[in-house]
Amino acid sequence: MDTTTVVLVVLVVLALVAVGVVAATARRRSERHRSEELRDRFGPEYDRSVEAADDRDGRREAERELRRAAERRDALEIRPVPAASRTRYVERWGEVQTSFVETPVEAVEAARTLVVDVMAERGYPTEDTDERARMLAADHGEVVEHHRAAEGHRDRYRSGAGTTEDLRQAFVHYHRLFDVLLDDGRAGGRGTDGDDTPRTVDVREPHGATALDETR
Incomplete structure (x- = not known):
């Protein structure tokens, strides 16, 4: 093999290596970009899913599952709660919150049902x-x-x-979720300041533990 041929072979090999490096770099950048998009969209849910993985393959699978979840969500037709339904839900929540002091277990279950009902109506x-x-x-x-x-x-x-504190905390979290779901997409909605941050909920402590035990 003459010198010219050797030089050409070396140049071809170097070119192939360069193409491989460029392709690998582009692939890593694309992966980072997709990861950042998932993190921006899912927030703490991204960290909860990905950080729970034991290795790189597990993290990739967690990201694939989040992408599949995003695709399922994007295929849904999510709609705001109609005004008439919203009024009805607000009235029902008021009744449930009033009942919390006397019957906290039932109130928590009713709060959970209301959240699910709002989600179902929204799609x-x-x-x-x-x-x-x-x-x-x-x-x-x-x-x-x-x-x-x-x-x-x-x-x-x-x-x-x-404990009874778990009931109170559950109710407070359901209320915050209820507020956001009810008012999402509604201008000037009650309970939010335009950034998914609901107002603080005042839930008094339920009556004694004996009453709670009787309702389990």
């Missing part, structure tokens, strides 16, 4: 708790934490390991 899936959380996270990365917190406090009390 969200409601059959599976985890799917509800993922669809909420796709629209409200911060607010979905209220959903998980409410469910956690509720489950803890129902398991017998919780």
Whole structure:
């Protein structure tokens, strides 16, 4: 093989290596960009899903699942709550909140039902708790934490390991979630300041633990 041929072969190899490096760099940038888009959209849900993974493959699978969740959400037709329905829901919530002091267990269950009813009317899936959380996270990365917190406090009390404070916390988180879901997309909505941050809810302590135990 003469010198010219050797030089040409070396140049071809170097060109192929350069193309490979450029392609790999572009792929990494694309992956980072997609990861940043998921983080921006899902917020804490992204961190919860990805950081729970043990290795790089697990993190990639977690991101794939979030992308699939985003695709499922984007295929839904989410709509605002009609004015008439909104009035009815607000009245129902007022009744539920008033009942919390005397019957906190029933009030928490009624609050949870109201949240699910609002989600269903807006077009969200409601059959599976985890799917509800993922669809909420796709629209409200911060607010979905209220959903998980409410469910956690509720489950803890129902398991017998919780206290009346778990009931109060569950109710407060359901209320914050209710406010955002009810007013999302509605100009000047009650309970929000335009950034998914609901107003503080004042829930008095329920009456004694004896009454709570009787309603389990």
